Amino acid sequence: MTYCEAKVEAEAERFLSDATGKGKRRADLIWLAGYGSSKNLALGGEDLGSGDEMKDETQYIDTTDFAEGRIDIRLQDYISPNGDLVNDSCSNGKGREANPDNLANTEANILPKGVKMTSSDRPMYVRDIYLNDEGGLMLKFDVDSLYTLRGRTEN
DSSP: OOOOOOSSHHHHHHHHHHHTTTTTSOEEEEEEESOEETTEEESSSOOOTTOOOOSOGGGEEEGGGEETTEESSOGGGTEEEEEEEEEESTTTTTTGGGOTTSHHHHHHTTSBTTOEEEEOSSSOOEEEEEEOTTSOEEEEESSSOOEEEEOOBOO
16 A cells, blocks of 8 residues: 655656556555545645635646546556545535536546446545455445446446
């Protein structure tokens, strides 16, 4: 296990690249944490949950990062085809499948089909993290309802 606190996307990208040997190894778990809203997760930026605008886009993982022709952070290059991606951030799954433009759905569009993604559709925090008897990742949030989905691209 390795840990990094990145303030900008380039730091997070560099860390993931270094930790996986430039993608030669794949992470079983990528955990992204920070203040959030339906379209972004703050790395070094301010909490935008109140609807404020980003002052410096590089301080956020956001839906524009995965737009065609502009991939600021290449999660798909670093995560195992059957890995877990956790957005430990408020509201990244807001609107669930009815909101194709939320961060969770935008990330799912670039991740392999076997990747399990967990996001919240409302303000939240993680209460506990543990492994089940089979070694699977278990998360206990302070909300009862989580938005869980799978990546959508072929491996």
